[in-house]
Structure formats: C-alpha cells, structure tokens
Amino acid sequence: MNSHDRHNAIDIQGEDQSYSLSELQEICRLEQHRIIELIEYEVIVAESEDSNRFSYVQLNRLKTACRLQRDLEINTPGVALALDLLDTIEQLKNDIGLLRRIHDS
Amino acid sequence: MKFIDYYKIMELDESAVADEIKRSYRKLARKYHPDVSKEANSEERFKEVGEAYQVLKDPDRRREYDELRKYSGSAGAEFTPPPGWQPHASGFDPGQYSSADEADFSDFFEQIFANHSAHHRASNQQTEFSVRGQDLNTHFSLSLRDAYVGTTVTLKLLIPEYAPDGSLRQKEKSLQVRIPSGVVNGQKIRLRGQGGPAIGSANPGDLYIEIAVQEDEQFHLDGKNVTYLLPLAPWEAALGVKLQVPTLGGPINLTIPPNAKAGQKLRLKGRGLPGKPSGSQFVVLSIALPEVKNDEQREAYEALSRLWTFNPREKSGAKI
Numbered sequence: 151m152n153s154h155d156r157h158n159a160i161d162i163q164g165e166d167q168s169y170s171l172s173e174l175q176e177i178c179r180l181e182q183h184r185i186i187e188l189i190e191y192e193v194i195v196a197e198s199e200d201s202n203r204f205s206y207v208q209l210n211r212l213k214t215a216c217r218l219q220r221d222l223e224i225n226t227p228g229v230a231l232a233l234d235l236l237d238t239i240e241q242l243k244n245d246i247g248l249l250r251r252i253h254d255s
Numbered sequence: 256m257k258f259i260d261y262y263k264i265m266e267l268d269e270s271a272v273a274d275e276i277k278r279s280y281r282k283l284a285r286k287y288h289p290d291v292s293k294e295a296n297s298e299e300r301f302k303e304v305g306e307a308y309q310v311l312k313d314p315d316r317r318r319e320y321d322e323l324r325k326y327s328g329s330a331g332a333e334f335t336p337p338p339g340w341q342p343h344a345s346g347f348d349p350g351q352y353s354s355a356d357e358a359d360f361s362d363f364f365e366q367i368f369a370n371h372s373a374h375h376r377a378s379n380q381q382t383e384f385s386v387r388g389q390d391l392n393t394h395f396s397l398s399l400r401d402a403y404v405g406t407t408v409t410l411k412l413l414i415p416e417y418a419p420d421g422s423l424r425q426k427e428k429s430l431q432v433r434i435p436s437g438v439v440n441g442q443k444i445r446l447r448g449q450g451g452p453a454i455g456s457a458n459p460g461d462l463y464i465e466i467a468v469q470e471d472e473q474f475h476l477d478g479k480n481v482t483y484l485l486p487l488a489p490w491e492a493a494l495g496v497k498l499q500v501p502t503l504g505g506p507i508n509l510t511i512p513p514n515a516k517a518g519q520k521l522r523l524k525g526r527g528l529p530g531k532p533s534g535s536q537f538v539v540l541s542i543a544l545p546e547v548k549n550d551e552q553r554e555a556y557e558a559l560s561r562l563w564t565f566n567p568r569e570k571s572g573a574k575i
Contacts, residue, residue, distance in 0.1 A: 210441070214290050217288075217290055218290060221284055221288055222281070222284055222285055222288060223281070236290070244477050247475060248475050248477075248539075251475055251482075251484055252484060252539065252541060255541060
C-alpha cells in the first residue's frame with residue numbers, strides 16, 4: 151500500500167550552513183583525531199584561520215573523504231590528492247562544456 | 256528472486272584464491288566508486304561488487320554460497336533455496352558493515368545471509384535494543400527553470416521496512432517534496448524521519464535527496480552562476496548596441512559598449528540562481544562574421560581593409 155505524505159520537515163543543506171568540529175564528528179561518526187588529521191592535510195578547511203567552523207561544502211568533502219578511505223582503502227595523503235584531482239576534473243569538465251557551447255554557437 | 260553470480264560480478268573464476276578476490280575487489284571498487292566514476296550505472300555496480308566481496312572474502316560464507324550455486328545454476332535464473340536448506344555459516348554480522356550498507360544488499364543476499372539481522376536479534380533479546388534508522392539517499396533531476404523558481408514534485412521511492420518476521424523488505428512510498436528556488440547541482444535536501452525504520456524506540460533515519468540540475472539550451476550553469484553566450488555582428492561589436500537579452504528571471508535591456516571584443520564577459524549581478532548570496536549571469540560575447548553573398552558586400556569588406564592597417568596576427572608570427 152502506498153502512503154502519500156505531505157510533510158514539513160525539510161532541511162535545505164546549503165551554503166549558509168556551517169558546522170563545528172563536534173558536529174562534523176557526530177554527522178560523519180568520526181573520532182576527533184581523524185578529523186584533525188584530515189584538516190592537517192587540508193582535505194577540509196575551516197571558514198577562516200581563526201574559526202573552527204566548516205561550511206556545507208567542507209562537510210560534503212569530509213563525507214566523500216570518508217567514503218574513499220573506507221571503500222578504496224586510501225590513506226590520508228592519497229585522499230587529499232584524490233579530492234584535489236576530482237575538483238580539477240570537475241572544473242575542467244565545466245570549462246569544456248562552456249567552450250563547447252562557444253564553439254558551437 | 257533471481258540468483259546472483261558473485262563470481263561473474265567480480266570477474267573471477269570460481270577457483271579464485273583470496274588474494275585474487277581482494278585484487279579484483281580493489282580494481283572494481285576504484286572503477287565504479289560513485290565518487291570517482293561518472294558512468295550511469297556506477298552506483299549500482301559498486302553495490303553489486305561490495306556485496307559480492309562480502310560473500311567471497313569470507314571462507315564460510317563463500318562455501319555456503321558455492322553449495323547454493325551448484326544447486327541453483329546460472330545468474331539471472333529464478334532462485335529458491337533447496338528444500339530443507341538452512342544457512343550454517345555465521346549469518347550476517349551487522350558489525351562488519353556500516354548501517355548504510357545493510358539495506359543496499361540484494362534480496363538474494365538477505366535471503367541467504369541476513370537471517371540473523373540486527374532486527375531479528377533485537378526482537379529476541381530480553382533487554383531493549385534501539386538503533387536509529389539508516390539514512391537513505393536518492394537523486395532528483397530538474398530543469399534549470401525549475402531550479403530558479405522552485406517546484407513541488409512527487410517522488411516514488413522504495414523504502415526499507417521490517418516485516419513481522421524481522422526480515423527487511425522494500426515498500427513503495429510516495430512523497431511530495433517542495434524543492435525551493437535556488438537549489439544547485441549536488442545540493443541535498445534532507446527529509447527528516449523519512450529514511451529507514453528504527454529498531455526499538457530510536458528515531459527513523461532521514462532521506463537525503465541529491466539535486467542534479469539538467470543542462471539548459473540557453474544557459475550554462477556553474478554553481479549559482481549562469482553563462483549566456485551572446486553573438487554580435489562585427490558592426491555591433493565595433494559601434495556598440497542596445498539589446499534585450501534573456502535572463503532566468505525574464506528579459507532585460509543590456510548596453511554593449513563600443514569596441515567590444517570576442518570573449519569579453521559582462522556580469523549581471525544577482526541574475527543567476529537566487530540565494531545568499533545569489534549568483535550572477537555572465538554574458539560572454541562572440542562575434543559572428545556575415546558571409547559575403549554579393550558584389551556590394553564584397554566592396555564593403557574591401558573598403559574596410561583599406562581603412563585599417565589592422566594585423567590580427569601581430570603576436571602569432573604568421574604573415575601574408
């Protein structure tokens with residue numbers, strides 16, 4: 151039987167949200183020393199130098215880092231490299247898409 | 256329920272030894288990992304590979320599976336456990352997997368190995384045992400126009416639920432979701448309590464909907480910014496022109512200054528996707544050259560060439 155629910159409990163995870171170190175720990179179920187290691191390798195970066203808060207984008211990077219470490223058995227420097235390369239690929243794909251439009255127009 | 260050939264999924268022969276199984280898993284996990292691979296079915300393939308590895312890497316589970324494989328035949332064939340068959344390996348140990356993985360495994364896996372699931376155990380225990388329901392993830396793709404104005408959609412999803420016998424089964428659920436204006440690619444919407452069921456008195460999990468904004472014919476999307484390509488005639492670029500250009504929020508008047516160049520980028524602040532801050536629309540100029548079709552037009556080009564000592568190849572080294 152199908153249930154058809156109209157509900158109000160929607161959260162939009164967006165650019166105006168930020169998370170403390172302990173919130174990151176709780177969401178990603180990671181021990182603090184693991185997150186600190188990932189910060190040291192700049193896998194995730196705080197919103198500012200004197201802040202210990204992290205944006206939604208950084209939370210997503212942390213989640214991706216955790217999945218890569220768990221599923222592919224990559225160490226922390228490897229995860230940092232993989233994420234940088236994935237970012238570069240994404241940016242290049244976007245640039246290619248735009249250039250292709252310019253070329254075809 | 257279909258029989259699943261884990262050896263075929265892992266691209267292995269049934270005589271494969273532990274090292275070969277591990278190597279194959281590592282290779283396929285890298286190939287299909289959803290964070291790395293952009294193949295359409297990568298997520299599905301990654302789950303299959305993960306499930307196959309959980310079975311084949313464990314000698315007891317593998318022995319049990321091999322027995323069933325002999326009995327059941329080929330992949331895709333209908334599978335019913337042999338009469339009187341009882342699993343004798345250690346069963347499913349939820350401690351070996353993250354909770355997110357448990358519901359991802361196939362009915363076939365559940366039937367063979369998961370009969371000692373966490374829920375089953377919990378229901379047999381004297382003391383109360385509570386586990387929060389798992390978070391579920393799904394995708395939804397919408398047009399750029401809908402991302403700009405927001406929309407309400409009905410999603411039909413298969414949500415796991417516990418049957419009275421403690422086994423996990425899938426139930427179709429229909430959810431109406433309001434997608435607010437300004438969502439961007441990769442953004443997630445969380446629906447609290449709409450994920451997997453809890454065990455005991457804990458809360459159910461959440462449902463995360465990852466948004467994908469489709470390519471648009473007019474606008475190229477990059478985060479909250481959009482780019483619009485505007486072709487100009489050579490005289491429009493040289494002399495400047497007033498034009499009406501489309502934006503996501505409707506057409507606006509735009510003045511192109513004289514001596515505009517191909518590739519020049521004009522920024523219309525706040526004309527991208529809404530948000531805090533909202534994105535911009537970039538108008539990228541290109542210059543389209545009209546074809547010469549008659550003598551009068553040819554003379555006009557010749558007149559231009561006499562009026563300018565213009566060398567577009569000054570820096571490239573090419574010469575006439």
